[in-house]
Structures are given as C-alpha cells and as structure tokens.
Amino acid sequence: MDKKQFSETDIISKFILPAVEDAGWDKMTQIRQEVKLRDGKVIVRGQMGMRKTVKAADIALYHKPNFPLAVIEAKANKHEVGKGMQQGLDYARLLDVPFVFASNGDGFIFHDKTNPDALEIEISLQDFPSPETLWHKFCAYKGYTDAQLPIIQQPYYDDGSGKSPRYYQLQAINKTIEAVSSGQDRVLLVMATGTGKTYTAFQIIWRLWKARQKKRILFLADRNVLVDQTRINDFQPFGEAMTKITKRTVDPAYEVHLALYQALTGPEEHQKAYKQVDPDFFDLIVIDECHRGSAAEDSAWREILEYFSAATQIGLTATPKETEAVSNTDYFGDPVYTYSLKEGIEDGFLAPYKVVRVDIDIDVEGWRPTKGQTDKQGEVIKDRIYNQKDFDRTMVIDERTELVAETITNYLKRTDPMAKTIVFCNDIDHAERMRRALVNLSPEQVAKDDKYVMKITGDDATGKAQLDNFINPKKAYPVIATTSELMTTGVDAKTCKLVVLDQNIQSMTKFKQIIGRGTRIDDRYNKLWFTILDFKKATELFADERFDGVPEKILVTNPDEINDPDNTDIEDALNDPTNLNEDDYPADETGNTGEISEGEWPDYGADQTVVGGPIEDGEGSEYIKYHVSGVTVKKLDERVQYYDADGKLVTESFKDYTRKAVQQQFASLDEFINKWNTADRKQAVMDELAEQGVIWEALREDVGRDLDAFDLICHVAFDQPPLTRQERANNVKKRNYFGQYSGTARAVLEALLEKYADAGIPEIESMNVLKVQPINQYGSPLEIVKQGFGGKPKYQEAVADLERQLYQDDNKSA
Structure with a gap:
C-alpha cells in the first residue's frame, strides 16, 4: 500500500515507534503516546460553560517517569517531513525539554536546542538517537554535576493510581530539585491558588527525602486548616515518619514535622519551642503561604527561619509579596518557577470567572445624616458624607445590608439556589448581619435545613465546625457562608460557584487570595467556572498589572514611610503574631487556637463587633461605628463582565464573542457558506465552531430567536438577515x-x-x-x-x- 494513503496513526505505529524502539527506548517506561498536557480552556457566557478541545502530544520520551526528554510530533505522509515541528515546539515548551522531532514516516527533522550551530537537521529513521545519547546531551546542556545526578534522578511518588504531576507541577518540582541539588538554599515557588502547591511541595520533599539529601523536614503554615489538610491528604504517604507539632513539643523521633508558627514560638521565651532542637536539626523547611507569616523582616515568626538558617528553605505562595514593608524576593530570591492564574485558566486547569458589578446609590453618591441625627445606640452621628469605604466599617445602614442580601438571593434563585457561596464581609458583625438578612430572605431553603446559611468566622465555634462540610462537595449544607477573614486563604472550596465581595479590599495579595476561593475546577460536580458578585468595586483590581504579573519590588528601608492610613493593608504591613486576627486561626481538634492565649488578640477595626462607641483601628486613633435604619437605598446599575482571551474583563455579549471567534475561523460569509455546503455532516461544522468556544445554547439565548446554527452564524458574524427554522x-x-x-x-x-x-x-x-x-x-x-x-x-x-x-x-x- 502507498505510504501516502496511511493515516497519521498508521505512520506512528508502522514507522515512527519501530524506529524509536530500535534506538533502544523502552516502550513500557520511556515512551508515552497521546500525552495530554492541557485540559482545555473553559469558555463562559450566560449561565453556560464549555471546554475547548485540546490536542495531545503524539509521543513524549522520558529518561525516567519524572524526567521528560523529548517530544515527537507525527503527521500523515502526504505532509512534508517537518510539518509538525511548530506544534512539537509548543509541547516541548510545556515539558521544558530541548529535543523535538517531527516526522511523516520518511525520516525526522531533529530540533536540538543543545546544539545552536545545527539547531534543526534531517535524520533518517535508522539514525534516531538512543536514550543515553539524549540524556548525556541533556546533562551537558543543564550543567549537571555527578553529585547532582542521584538527587535529580530520584523518582517522584507514585501510588499506582495513574495520578502524576501536571506539566507545570513537573516543571516546578524539577526546577526546585535542580536548584537544591546545586546548593541553592533559598527557593521561591509562585503558583496560583488551586494549582496544587501542596501536592507539588510533597513531591519535592519526597524526592529529596528518598534520596537522603534532606533527612529532617519542617513544613510550616500559619493556619490549622492548612496543616491538617496537608497531613490528611497530600502528605499521607509519609506515614509514621510524619508528625504534627502540638503542645509546643518538637519530637526528634520523627523525620517530617508539620507545624503552625504559633506552636513553635510566642512572645515569651518559654513559648519558643523551636529552640528545643539544635539549629542544624532541620535540613529542609517548606513555608506554605510565605507571603504571610514570616514575610516581614521584623516578624516574630521570621526568627524561626533565622534560627534554622543552615536549612534549605523553600517558600510557596500564590501571591508574592512586594510592598513598602515586605518582600518575598528579598529573602528567597527570584522565583525558580511561576505559574499564574492566567496560565491556569488558558490551560483549563483553573476556572474562569464572570463578574457582576452592582452599584448602589449611596455607595456612589454618598449619604449624609441630618443635623443632630442619632444612631440606634443614641450616638450623635458625626456630620459628614459617608461613602462606600465607610459602609459596614464605620457606618452600618440596615437597608444597604438588606439590598445586598436581596441581590445575592435573587441571583441564586435565578441560577442555582444550592450553589456554594462565600460572602466576604468587612468584619464579624457585618458577617452576622448578612447571615441574618440572607436567612430572612430564604425561608423555604432554611426550612429544609437551618444550615443553609452559616456565619463561618473565627469567633464562632458553631460556624467553624461547619467549615469542613462547606468545602466538602458531597455535603449539601451549608450552602452560603458569610465570613470576614477566616475563609480568605487555605480553604479548598472546590465547588464554590459564587464569590460575593462586600468588603473593602485594597490589598492585591488579599484580593488574589479571595479570588482563589473560586478558581478550582471540579468536573464531577459541574464546577467549571464561577461568578464574582461585586458590591465594593474590588474587581477594579483586575485591571492592575500586578494582578497576574510579577509584582514590582518597592521595599523601603524606613517603616514609617508605610502609607496605609485606612488600615486596609494592615495584614500586609504587619505580619507579626501579636498583630494577627483570631479569625485567621481556627481552633484545632483540642480547641487550641494556635497557642496564643485569650486576651492576646488585638482589636483592629477590621475585626470589631462593637456597635456605637470608640474602636481602636490599629493605628492608635479612634472612630465610631454608627448603626442606622430608615434610609432609602436602591441599585443604580448592574453590569456583567467576562474574562476574555487576553485575561482582561470585558463587558461583552456572547454575540460579540462569537463574531470574533467565527471571523478568526472564516474570513468571509462565502467561505463559511462553502464550508457548510460541502460538509458531509453539518454537525461537524458545529462541533468545529464549538471547539473555538461557540456555545450554541448561550448564543441562541443571547440572540433570542429560534434560529438554527447556520442562521445564527450568518446573522451574528456576518450581519445577514436570518430565517427561523x-x-x-x-x-x-x-x-x-x-x-x-x-x-x-x-x-x-x-x-x-x-x-x-x-x-x-x-x-x-x-x-x-x-x-x-x-x-x-x-x-x-x-x-x-x-x-x-x-x-x-x-x-x-x-x-x-x-x-x-x-x-x-x-x-x-x-
């Protein structure tokens, strides 16, 4: 049979694989076919979302399971031998390998980044390089020493389930192992929320531990939920070698220690449990959420890292801190690897979002009391204009709370009343009032289960007890959680579909963490995207170039230069255990809130529950929190914005999105009609457009007419008058x-x-x-x-x- 009649699959099986195996590659351990590197970006319009289909790399070659070396991209023989090269280079970039082969069955075009003098050459099928040849070239290219190789070649943990690191996790693991094996003792990994930082950290620790490069390891976090999720889930394979440090006791019998900062240190000398062991006790320290905790140079928690300064220290964060007072890179150096939210969404590993921006009249225009007006507590209200920043911080207006709750409730009724929802409020008092308002607006749902709405904050043991149920996809209740700080980070709420922002947020770090509550995808529960309902213009931060980029380092040497008059960024500026909010530290199984005794928690304005009276705001000044009712409040506007292909928020109908997508595929109306007419099955054309992100149901809903696919495209993309079916x-x-x-x-x-x-x-x-x-x-x-x-x-x-x-x-x- 003529080779040109063979399919691409035949070319692979009859010519390419035999040539690779003849060169010495083991088909069981070193050759993988159809390697899917991405999941497919989710496109969202209206209440619908769908994945774009993605192609897989035809063949990937591995030195060991955790070490990809090369990519082979195949094409049918009717194509030129190097036809697949550009596609192969894209896969090679994801796998971070320097060798790419393209073939049509006649031979190979070999792209070799290790040889700039002959970057692409043509070789015969018989001349395909052996595993040893490529491995030696790779090691020379990377500059590995003989001492590094045993560490670098240590396999990652494999439980036999088929789960393996995603491409970006593999890059993060390998780059960290390379850095540590070369003697780098401070390493920073930046990975967006929901991309598996803890799983990545586990694989790094596992390989270094198994290679006996690092024998005693400390995993540091600042919240019990982070430590417990880590111990129960990703770190479980460490088994009896692992312990959680409690009661200020470091047991040297264990090799892997998980701990809260608060369990290792405190203001008093007797609380500094880390001093129970020698400074060289730990070989490796991994710091979760390193933008908090020990980020500030003068933090009381930094003393732990400084005490164990001889240990290799790896910082993990989704939000590298670069502010006037704090710098991650100043301590850890530049990240060895960064995987951003935008990359995660484009790859289909993270959920995209749509934003519903709600403008309330008193937020936009302000509210001023009448002369001598008193609040509910009889306090005379200071005569000035109160605006969006004041509401629910210094000024509580019941009607505003009710309008926000009504908007949330109506949205859920229109979409899915059982969609997991987190409502971020300004403080604990605000979270309680919001809970009550939501309960009153959902009597039918609350009658089914009184846990339909729960306040989950650090001061409420009953609410905190429901946190695990909220984040468990198998548990229907609670559905709505009102909170202030407790759920901003470390809460793995995979099925959260609605994030409500009624909180003043000016910290980019905090904003990223809050958005991260919705970015996880769970196909099993149809969670592919989420909605952000924004009442405080917080989503304007999406337009800030720092949102999905590397933050500019602006550290100043004089802490007095910190410009934070509203105390909105106090957590960013003052990362000290004596300056932290109890809301950050839920009690553990023994009721311990992190080894800081009652009475040590400061009262910052962002976490107060006092109504009517002086409140310290953390800067030494006082303000009054007034509470009024009887104010007329209404919505001025409600706009829907979508995440577009450039990672920006756009106010765009699905008609506009479809027009762009179709015109990228078909240059003219005639070209589209010709394609439609010549297709054996019209469904094939519809499927092809669906792969480009055209959601037919959403388009019909947007157009509002009973048109078939042909008329929808002609009308929307090429302005033709349509006919109904x-x-x-x-x-x-x-x-x-x-x-x-x-x-x-x-x-x-x-x-x-x-x-x-x-x-x-x-x-x-x-x-x-x-x-x-x-x-x-x-x-x-x-x-x-x-x-x-x-x-x-x-x-x-x-x-x-x-x-x-x-x-x-x-x-x-x-």
Whole structure:
C-alpha cells in the first residue's frame, strides 16, 4: 500500500515507534503516546460553560517517569517531513525539554536546542538517537554535576493510581530539585491558588527525602486548616515518619514535622519551642503561604527561619509579596518557577470567572445624616458624607445590608439556589448581619435545613465546625457562608460557584487570595467556572498589572514611610503574631487556637463587633461605628463582565464573542457558506465552531430567536438577515419538493422536516431520529432505511438533499 494513503496513526505505529524502539527506548517506561498536557480552556457566557478541545502530544520520551526528554510530533505522509515541528515546539515548551522531532514516516527533522550551530537537521529513521545519547546531551546542556545526578534522578511518588504531576507541577518540582541539588538554599515557588502547591511541595520533599539529601523536614503554615489538610491528604504517604507539632513539643523521633508558627514560638521565651532542637536539626523547611507569616523582616515568626538558617528553605505562595514593608524576593530570591492564574485558566486547569458589578446609590453618591441625627445606640452621628469605604466599617445602614442580601438571593434563585457561596464581609458583625438578612430572605431553603446559611468566622465555634462540610462537595449544607477573614486563604472550596465581595479590599495579595476561593475546577460536580458578585468595586483590581504579573519590588528601608492610613493593608504591613486576627486561626481538634492565649488578640477595626462607641483601628486613633435604619437605598446599575482571551474583563455579549471567534475561523460569509455546503455532516461544522468556544445554547439565548446554527452564524458574524427554522421548513414545503417521493420515504422525509423545524440540523442527521415518534411507526431503523429508501447510502443521500433544499437560497447567493 502507498505510504501516502496511511493515516497519521498508521505512520506512528508502522514507522515512527519501530524506529524509536530500535534506538533502544523502552516502550513500557520511556515512551508515552497521546500525552495530554492541557485540559482545555473553559469558555463562559450566560449561565453556560464549555471546554475547548485540546490536542495531545503524539509521543513524549522520558529518561525516567519524572524526567521528560523529548517530544515527537507525527503527521500523515502526504505532509512534508517537518510539518509538525511548530506544534512539537509548543509541547516541548510545556515539558521544558530541548529535543523535538517531527516526522511523516520518511525520516525526522531533529530540533536540538543543545546544539545552536545545527539547531534543526534531517535524520533518517535508522539514525534516531538512543536514550543515553539524549540524556548525556541533556546533562551537558543543564550543567549537571555527578553529585547532582542521584538527587535529580530520584523518582517522584507514585501510588499506582495513574495520578502524576501536571506539566507545570513537573516543571516546578524539577526546577526546585535542580536548584537544591546545586546548593541553592533559598527557593521561591509562585503558583496560583488551586494549582496544587501542596501536592507539588510533597513531591519535592519526597524526592529529596528518598534520596537522603534532606533527612529532617519542617513544613510550616500559619493556619490549622492548612496543616491538617496537608497531613490528611497530600502528605499521607509519609506515614509514621510524619508528625504534627502540638503542645509546643518538637519530637526528634520523627523525620517530617508539620507545624503552625504559633506552636513553635510566642512572645515569651518559654513559648519558643523551636529552640528545643539544635539549629542544624532541620535540613529542609517548606513555608506554605510565605507571603504571610514570616514575610516581614521584623516578624516574630521570621526568627524561626533565622534560627534554622543552615536549612534549605523553600517558600510557596500564590501571591508574592512586594510592598513598602515586605518582600518575598528579598529573602528567597527570584522565583525558580511561576505559574499564574492566567496560565491556569488558558490551560483549563483553573476556572474562569464572570463578574457582576452592582452599584448602589449611596455607595456612589454618598449619604449624609441630618443635623443632630442619632444612631440606634443614641450616638450623635458625626456630620459628614459617608461613602462606600465607610459602609459596614464605620457606618452600618440596615437597608444597604438588606439590598445586598436581596441581590445575592435573587441571583441564586435565578441560577442555582444550592450553589456554594462565600460572602466576604468587612468584619464579624457585618458577617452576622448578612447571615441574618440572607436567612430572612430564604425561608423555604432554611426550612429544609437551618444550615443553609452559616456565619463561618473565627469567633464562632458553631460556624467553624461547619467549615469542613462547606468545602466538602458531597455535603449539601451549608450552602452560603458569610465570613470576614477566616475563609480568605487555605480553604479548598472546590465547588464554590459564587464569590460575593462586600468588603473593602485594597490589598492585591488579599484580593488574589479571595479570588482563589473560586478558581478550582471540579468536573464531577459541574464546577467549571464561577461568578464574582461585586458590591465594593474590588474587581477594579483586575485591571492592575500586578494582578497576574510579577509584582514590582518597592521595599523601603524606613517603616514609617508605610502609607496605609485606612488600615486596609494592615495584614500586609504587619505580619507579626501579636498583630494577627483570631479569625485567621481556627481552633484545632483540642480547641487550641494556635497557642496564643485569650486576651492576646488585638482589636483592629477590621475585626470589631462593637456597635456605637470608640474602636481602636490599629493605628492608635479612634472612630465610631454608627448603626442606622430608615434610609432609602436602591441599585443604580448592574453590569456583567467576562474574562476574555487576553485575561482582561470585558463587558461583552456572547454575540460579540462569537463574531470574533467565527471571523478568526472564516474570513468571509462565502467561505463559511462553502464550508457548510460541502460538509458531509453539518454537525461537524458545529462541533468545529464549538471547539473555538461557540456555545450554541448561550448564543441562541443571547440572540433570542429560534434560529438554527447556520442562521445564527450568518446573522451574528456576518450581519445577514436570518430565517427561523420554521421559515426554512415552510420554504421547502412551498417548492413541492416531496413530490418526487412516495410512501414511507415521503412520510419519513416530511417528518424529518418537522423535526428540523423543532430541533435543528443535528436532529435529522442522527440515525436515532428513526427510533422516535412519529417516524418509528414505519418500522425499525433498518426496515425504514432498507424498505423506504433502498439502503443506508440512499437514505443518507436523501437527507443530504433535504439539507440542500433547506439552504437552497443561500447556496445560490454563495
């Protein structure tokens, strides 16, 4: 058989794989086919979301399971030998490998980044390089020493389930192992929330531990939920070698220690449990969420890292801190690897979002009390204009709370009343009032389960006890959680579909962490995207270049220069255990809130529950928190914005999005019509457009007319006047087209035309339509096709002819 008649699959199996195996590559351990590196970006419009399909690398070659070396991209023989090179280079970038091969079965084009003097050469099938050849070239390219190789080649943990690191996790693991094995003792990894930082950290620790490069390890976090999730989930394979440090006791019998900062140190000398062991006790310290805790140079928690300064220290964060007072890179150095939210969304590993921005009149225009007006507590309200920053911080207006709660409730009723929702409030008092308002607006849901709405804050043991149920996808309740600080970080709420912002947020770090509550994807529970309902203009931070970029280092040497008059960024500026909010530290299983005794928690304005009276705001000044009712409050505007291809928020209808997508695929109306006419199945054209992000249901909803796919595209993308499906069906009837048929054939085709009018082209192209009424009264599908049309080919030709009739006028114009 002529090689040019072979499919791409045949070329791989008959020519490429034999050549690779003949070169010495082991097909069981070193060769992987159809390596899917991305999941496919989710496109969201309206209440619908769908994944774009992604291609897989044809073949990836590995030195060891955790060490990819090369990519091979194959094409059918009708193509030139190097046709797949550009595609292969893209996969090689993701796998971070320097070798790429393209082939059509005749030979290979070999792209070798290790040899800039001959970057691309053509080689025969017989000259494919051996594993040893590529490995030696790779080691020389990387500059590995003999001492590094045992560490670098240590396999990652494999539980036999088939789970393996994603491409970016593999890059993060390998780059960290390389850095540590080369003697780098401070390493920073920046990975967006929801991308598996803890799993990545586990694999790093596992490989260094198994290679005996690092024998005693400390994993540091500042919240119990982070430590416990780590111990129970990703770190479980360490088994009996692992312990959680509690009661200020460091047990040297264990090799892997998980600890809260608060369990290792405190203001008093007797609380500094880390001093129970020598400074060289730990070989490796991994700091989770390193933008908090020990980030500030003068933090009391930094003393732990400084005490164990001889240990290799790896910082993990989704939000590297670069502020006037704090710098991660100043301590750890530049990140060895960064994987951003934008990359995660583009790859389909993170959920995109749509934003519903709600403007309230008193937020925009301000509210001023009448002369001498008093609040509910009898306090005379200071005469000034109160605006968005004041509400629920220094000024509580009941009607505003009720309007926000009503907007949340109506959104859930329109979409999904059981969608997991986090409402971020300014403080604990605000969270309680919001809980009460939401309860009053959802009596039917609350009657089913009184945990429908729960306040989950650090001061409420009952609410904190429901945190695990909230984040557990298998638990329906609680559905809505109102909170202030407790759930901003470290809460793995995979199925959270609605994030409500009614909190003043000016810290970029905090904003990123809050958005991260919704970015996880869970296909099992149909969580592919989420909505941000914003009442405080917090989502304006999306436009800040720091949101998804490397923050500019602006550290100053004089802490007095910190400009934070509203105390909105106090957590960013003052990372000290004596300056932290109890809301950050839920009690552990013993009721311990992190080894800081009652009475040591300061009262900052952001976490106060006092109403009517002086409150310290953390800067030494005082302000009054007033509480009033009887104010007329209304919504001015509600806008929907979507995450676009450039990672920006755009106010765009799905019609606009579709127009752009289609015009990228088809340069003109004639080109589209020609494609439609020549397609054996119209469904194939629809599927192709769906891969580009056209969600047919959302488009029909946006257009608001009963059009089929052809008319939707012609109308939306090329401004053509459309016909409804019924109008197209009636045009066929007027031509007396069915006169050429009789008996069963005519009855079936007339029924198919009605099916088209009701449901569109996909309905009549499916053979399953012959199984349903009224067509099934003429017999089984086999009987209808054989007796009515003389066989399947003639039946398919009759359906194709019917389709031509449906688009006859358009065919002439094309």
